[in-house]
Amino acid sequence: MNLKKLLLNGRVLLLILVIVGSILTIIAQGITYGLDISGGVEITVQLEKPVDQSTMEEVRISLENRLNTLGVKDITLEPWGDQIIKVRVANVTEEEANSIIDTINRQGVFYAEFNGVIFATGADIKRVDQVGYEPREGAWIVPFSISKEAAEKFAQLALGKVNYPVDIFLDPPVNSTLIVSREIYALMNSNEFQFVPDAKPLPQRLKEAFNIDVIPYANQSAEEIAKLAQGKEKVILIRVDGELESSLKNLGIKVEKREPRAGEAADEFIRRVLGLYGPYRLQEGLTTGEPHTELAISIGGSKEDIMAMRQAQVVSVVLRSGSLP
Numbered sequence: 001m002n003l004k005k006l007l008l009n010g011r012v013l014l015l016i017l018v019i020v021g022s023i024l025t026i027i028a029q030g031i032t033y034g035l036d037i038s039g040g041v042e043i044t045v046q047l048e049k050p051v052d053q054s055t056m057e058e059v060r061i062s063l064e065n066r067l068n069t070l071g072v073k074d075i076t077l078e079p080w081g082d083q084i085i086k087v088r089v090a091n092v093t094e095e096e097a098n099s100i101i102d103t104i105n106r107q108g109v110f111y112a113e114f115n116g117v118i119f120a121t122g123a124d125i126k127r128v129d130q131v132g133y134e135p136r137e138g139a140w141i142v143p144f145s146i147s148k149e150a151a152e153k154f155a156q157l158a159l160g161k162v163n164y165p166v167d168i169f170l171d172p173p174v175n176s177t178l179i180v181s182r183e184i185y186a187l188m189n190s191n192e193f194q195f196v197p198d199a200k201p202l203p204q205r206l207k208e209a210f211n212i213d214v215i216p217y218a219n220q221s222a223e224e225i226a227k228l229a230q231g232k233e234k235v236i237l238i239r240v241d242g243e244l245e246s247s248l249k250n251l252g253i254k255v256e257k258r259e260p261r262a263g264e265a266a267d268e269f270i271r272r273v274l275g276l277y278g279p280y281r282l283q284e285g286l287t288t289g290e291p292h293t294e295l296a297i298s299i300g301g302s303k304e305d306i307m308a309m310r311q312a313q314v315v316s317v318v319l320r321s322g323s324l325p
Helices: 014-018 052-067 094-106 150-159 182-188 204-210 220-227 244-250 266-274 305-323
Strands: 027-035 040-047 075-080 084-090 112-114 117-121 125-130 132-134 139-144 165-170 178-181 212-214 234-238 253-256 278-280 294-300
Touching: 014 027, 040 052, 040 094, 052 075, 052 084, 052 094, 084 094, 112 150, 112 204, 117 150, 117 204, 139 150, 139 305, 165 204, 178 182, 178 220, 182 204, 182 266, 204 212, 212 220, 220 244, 234 244, 244 253, 266 278, 294 305
Parallel strands: 178 212, 178 234, 234 253
Antiparallel strands: 027 040, 040 084, 075 084, 112 117, 112 165, 125 139, 132 139, 139 294, 165 278
């Protein structure tokens, strides 16, 4: 299989399965708040049309991962028949419930970004071919095609930039201000997300591509942060303790708070908050300035690796959904 690969570096692409969010358009049909003492919400989600069991599972996983970026715990999704998914969430505030509903009502938005520039969206995924195994690379391969316009744009951006990071996002917090702990800020600026010294660090890429400001918390007052966040849709507090959340809300600022889950590594926590899948190292073959519309994603593993095979199949389904309206 002689295919140019857009993404590599051996990182298993488990999280890429939510590139475009839902496989089909989904609609929140109604909500009922739980009457138990803990409080909760149930949302009935109806797909645009009936689907088979396999596709329903892909929709469920996709929606679950989109909701996970909100940082809400105790979310369960249960398929009912061939067109319904029940979403149940316990221990949520009214504000959190509204965020969940907004996320369900909004189809996931996919972006591919390189060095601070968006070069493709879901509409640029034109074709996805059958998943296959490539023994010479020891990987499952998902071949796909992007638009000529996206390929030409990417070719210009990637010229001479071997090993630079390529980022894939689903529903990033566009036009927002992130107030992050110093530890998180240092990690976001580290080689974990940059790879090579000449590449732009992740916070700079976020700023240039999505107008996301990343600011390390250094005991700034709520008033100072409100000033920094002027013109932004919201402020997201990331591993920042104290009374800052309530103080900002008292100033009329829309605020969300994110904390890592039990056992969640700091780098995966960052990816979840940002809706980031990657970054992935750029191969030399795509840095010549020549456009390539035929690309592939490789998922490392043996031919007997059922998990790797299933991940590749999920990637294939998700990429196909990228061309849906």
